[in-house]
Amino acid sequence: MVIFGLTAVVVVGGGAFVAKRSYDNSKIVPTPITPEDFGKIALGDLYAPDPKADAYKAAAVTAYKKDKLKNARKGVAALDWIEIKDKGPGGDGFPQANFPPGSNPSPGSNKGVAKTMLSSFGFGAEQWGCLEKLWMKESGWNERAMNRYSGAYGIPQSLPGSKMASAGSDWQTNAATQIKWGLGYIKGRYGTPCGAWGHSQAKGWY
Template sequence: MTPKRVAIIGATVVIVFGGGGFVAYRAVENANAPRPEGLDLEDWGRIANGDLYAPDPEADQLKAAGVAAAKRKQLAAERKGVAALDPIIIEKKGPGGDGFPPANFPAGSDPSPGSNKATAKAMLASAGFGADQWGCLEALWQKESGWNERAMNRYSGAYGIPQSLPGSKMASAGADWQTNAATQIKWGLGYIKGRYGTPCGAWGHSQAKGWY
């Protein structure tokens, strides 16, 4: 056996047994290491055998944290120089009388709150109400529509002087309910009498609840 062959054999023995010893050492070390939750003996067996696809909860958590950090950084970069967002206010109900301009509604004479009030005041008695109810009715419909027969609430869609919802309910008092203040007032007085008894009863409910 030549000296060269002896050297090759010796190197092979060192590599085989040395490598095997290292693998065995790592296997023992891994077997004695604390086991994270979620890994069973089979999982640890794959890790000991060099299975790179074995589950690693700690690494998974680090990756997730890294992704979250990257997203935060990206978001911060995108928002740089942008003004803070305005808060969004969601109305629980539409404020009475805050309607669209009359031009957006059916054609008719220009709204005349003073004339409409006079009509309503004259109709009080025929609806069964005394003069003492006028102050409550005036305040109620001023709040609801400003006495504009073409007022529509932009939030709820309520329409007309009494803010009927929907407005088409007033058709029971007349086909011209969209433009005729007297028709709307007639319906509104009937609604108030049937539900609240008097204009002051309706006004009291409006003051307490914000609507009638």
């Protein structure tokens, strides 16, 4: 039913989907995290498959493709898949977060951090190419990136972004924390970065 409902929204048009998601997100009132939720975060349960999030990702890809096709017909430049936030997003009990003063995203440095973490998740050097391409497609390796269609956030594009709290409370602003969560998500969901990249190539999301 969730997927059917989301598909119906997308059929109305990519713009309507984006507007609805933006409106819904603006109306979210942060609520305290329950002890049960803290337990899930501590146990890493947020790496598990999330059918609702998957449906949003799929609908976002469809909406983006519709907008891209519509703009191409009008001779208008395609809307970028992501937008760069000036504050870390809130939600699920987390307030918005300011980025450290004077800090700027550094995709090159973020890639270096990811390379050093690969082996700790059991991934060999041969997996690097897949990971590099996957997160370049998803976020440009920018820790402040948000998908303007689905609301997914961060380098690995977690949906919602607060799932990354399982890797650290600074998930909104710290690239290393986002990378740590993302590698855990990939391992738990797809086995390897190449497995995740293959799924992304086939479906448009991972």
